[in-house]
Amino acid sequence: xxxxxxxxVVYDPAAAQQRDAKRARPAAGAGAxxxxxxxxxxxxxxxxAVPLNAMAPPRPRRAPAPAPPIPPEELACLRKxxxxxxxxxxxxxxxxxxxxxVTDTDLNPQQNRFRIPSEGALGRLRSILTVDxxxxxxxxxxxxxxSTQQPKEDDAAxxxxxxxEQGRKxxxxxxxxxxxxxxxxxxxxxGASGELLLSRWSSSHGTxxxxxxxxxxxxxxxxxxxxxxxxxxxxxxAFRLLGTTIFDESPLHVFIVKKT
Numbered sequence: 001x002x003x004x005x006x007x008x009v010v011y012d013p014a015a016a017q018q019r020d021a022k023r024a025r026p027a028a029g030a031g032a033x034x035x036x037x038x039x040x041x042x043x044x045x046x047x048x049a050v051p052l053n054a055m056a057p058p059r060p061r062r063a064p065a066p067a068p069p070i071p072p073e074e075l076a077c078l079r080k081x082x083x084x085x086x087x088x089x090x091x092x093x094x095x096x097x098x099x100x101x102v103t104d105t106d107l108n109p110q111q112n113r114f115r116i117p118s119e120g121a122l123g124r125l126r127s128i129l130t131v132d133x134x135x136x137x138x139x140x141x142x143x144x145x146x147s148t149q150q151p152k153e154d155d156a157a158x159x160x161x162x163x164x165e166q167g168r169k170x171x172x173x174x175x176x177x178x179x180x181x182x183x184x185x186x187x188x189x190x191g192a193s194g195e196l197l198l199s200r201w202s203s204s205h206g207t208x209x210x211x212x213x214x215x216x217x218x219x220x221x222x223x224x225x226x227x228x229x230x231x232x233x234x235x236x237x238a239f240r241l242l243g244t245t246i247f248d249e250s251p252l253h254v255f256i257v258k259k260t
Contacts, residue, residue, distance in 0.1 A: 071096035072230055075257065082255075086192060088236045089247060094255075097124050097231040102223050113210035114185065114218065116231060116254070121200070121207035125233055129181070129252070137181035138200040139207070183209055186255040190220035198252065209254060223258040230257045 075082070079090045098120025105111045116125065126139050134140040180197025196211035223229050231254060238249035 113208040116207045182251040187221040189222035193217040
């Protein structure tokens with residue numbers, strides 16, 4: 001067995017320190033962030049992001065609907081005298097519909113009708129009627145709304161249609177026949193009218209009370225042109241208990257009160 005030769009190694013402190021420093025130094029480029037560049041498919045177009053507010057113009061904001069008039073206080077004589085005189089119970093719900101100024105068209109014999117403001121008819125009168133009653137009065141469906149049309153313009157259109165109604169009758173044009181819901185007008189001076197009809201015109205969407213005997217009744221009422229009146233409505237529903245009728249069904253009553 002041969003002898004193994006041992007070589008003597010001389011320790012050099014400066015060289016050892018240089019090797020340690022080289023090991024501690026990171027390699028060039030180590031830890032650097034390399035951006036990812038994915039290859040796009042052939043023929044693909046780059047996507048250009050567009051802010052949402054630049055894609056379509058902002059929707060115009062509609063003016064808020066005017067607040068309904070504050071319901072006035074009921075007349076003191078309403079429940080003690082008026083309702084019993086009409087054969088209705090004293091605790092009957094009475095609903096404020098709207099306030100309006102009486103116009104010439106409400107008193108004109110050629111018009112022969114009383115107009116109820118559209119906002120009150122659609123917003124408050126409809127809520128107290130049944131589906132069948134709304135259908136009879138042509139109030140079941142909402143009218144086709146126009147962005148530029150306001151309730152006051154609807155009322156003006158209703159007045160215009162009333163002015164043209166007489167001309168249509170003279171020309172004997174055939175149009176849609178308007179029926180109506182049975183209704184009675186009530187006034188402090190004139191009392192209750194005979195049976196009239198509540199209906200809405202299909203073209204102008206004006207809600208009116210019309211019928212035979214309207215002018216004879218309206219001439220006896222306490223209000224005149226330009227007077228401000230409050231419009232109320234009430235209707236008694238039939239009520240039966242153990243086969244006995246406690247309350248009879250009544251027609252719709254529209255109570256017109258002149259403001260003093």
